[in-house]
Amino acid sequence: MDSGICARPSQGWSRAGHPCTLQGVAGDARMSDRRFLAANGRVARRDLKGIVDADLFTDGKVYSLAETAWLLHSPGGRAVRQLTFGDRFVELDREGGWSFGYSSKDGYVGHVESACLDRAFRPTHRVAVRSTFALANASIQALPVRDLHLNSEVRVTERSGAWCRITSRDRMYVPAAHLAELDSGDGDVVGWARVMLGTPYVWAGNSGFGIDCSGLVQAAFHAAGLECPPDSDLQEAMPGERLSATDALNAGDLVFWNGHVAIAGGEGTLIHANAHHMSVVEEPTETAAARIAATDTGSVTSRLRPTRVTRLWHGP
Structure with a gap:
């Protein structure tokens, strides 16, 4: 266990240590840092009205990632960050199979393939191993249908023995031993x-x-x-x-x-x-x-x- 002092709550920091509304991203950075500027010239997040030009200002629609996906600077462009199953993405615009918006976890702005997005769910657990698979059935012989990774967030709807059924557009089961309650944390x-x-x-x-x-x-x-x-x-x-x-x-x-x-x-x-x-x-x-x-x-x-x-x- 590492030493240190815990504080609660947090909303994130800038270089000056100012709190923000997106975890890890200060309000001033959201306006000036391209990593967090949620605007594409046509659509922008509502709080940017009067700061950037856009045809539409919106709060967007929240989705959950249905699979591991890359957040890209532009459709087919360079990688900004990787998103994993359960990460929430706020879509501001959609065109040609790509969704523009930002990761609600850390505010990163970019494009993700729209097919990777699913109806948002409220998670109950998170993955507590480096990687695991969600399987089609509650059996070690079942076909893996999704890859999940450390901190991937899931909603458990049913537990049967060593398996947990999780919310998804597909029927999927995860080993219960690979999950921890969402708010658990040992500080290590x-x-x-x-x-x-x-x-x-x-x-x-x-x-x-x-x-x-x-x-x-x-x-x-x-x-x-x-x-x-x-x-x-x-x-x-x-x-x-x-x-x-x-x-x-x-x-x-x-x-x-x-x-x-x-x-x-x-x-x-x-x-x-x-x-x-x-x-x-x-x-x-x-x-x-x-x-x-x-x-x-x-x-x-x-x-x-x-x-x-x-x-x-x-x-x-």
């Missing part, structure tokens, strides 16, 4: 980061099939029941104790470089998803720091002992 950021060891490195990935550095940090914090924004620059701006280069790192502290972040594992190690190993690894802090310093990324920019803030799971 390092333990959850270690669950992801060996996961392939994938830019913008956020699943057990592939994850990036900031995705790992967010996943570990969320699994531990703690708030955490989505990108390393926002994570570096979280409130907490700023550590000097000579301060000892505790398990769960964060170490930052330009565009990279790692979790202190305790006893002189770091856990991070990185493009050198192309996976999530735990390695000696000095080894990682020396190797990274020899690249264009450069030396460590800061070290942080984040203030612990209990995660509020139920989104819009």
Whole structure:
């Protein structure tokens, strides 16, 4: 268990530590940061009226992800972030099989294939293992029909023995042993980061099939029941104790470089998803720091002992 002080509730932070209405995204960032600017020239989120030009301002419609999908900068374009089953997506516009909107979990704006969206449900449980499958029947011999990942949110409608039936447009069952109650959390950021060891490195990935550095940090914090924004620059701006280069790192502290972040594992190690190993690894802090310093990324920019803030799971 990592040490730290819990606070409740949280709505997220900006670099100045201001609260926001989307988890991890400050109100000012939603207006100026393209990652969070929910407008496409034709349609915009209602709170942007008078700030951006659009033909229509709307609150949008909330959906739940029916499968793992990529949030893209434009239809068929570069990846912004990966969404997993149960993530909520607020659709502002739909055209040509693509939905424009934002992830209600962290405010990221982009396009997702409309076929990946399903009627919104209120979750009751979350996945508490790196990855699992939802099966067509309550049997180990049943066909897998969906992949689920750490922190994927589900609504359990029935439990029978070792299986839970979950809400979906398809009849699906998940091993009960792979689920935890939605609001549970043990605070063990390092333990959850270690669950992801060996996961392939994938830019913008956020699943057990592939994850990036900031995705790992967010996943570990969320699994531990703690708030955490989505990108390393926002994570570096979280409130907490700023550590000097000579301060000892505790398990769960964060170490930052330009565009990279790692979790202190305790006893002189770091856990991070990185493009050198192309996976999530735990390695000696000095080894990682020396190797990274020899690249264009450069030396460590800061070290942080984040203030612990209990995660509020139920989104819009």
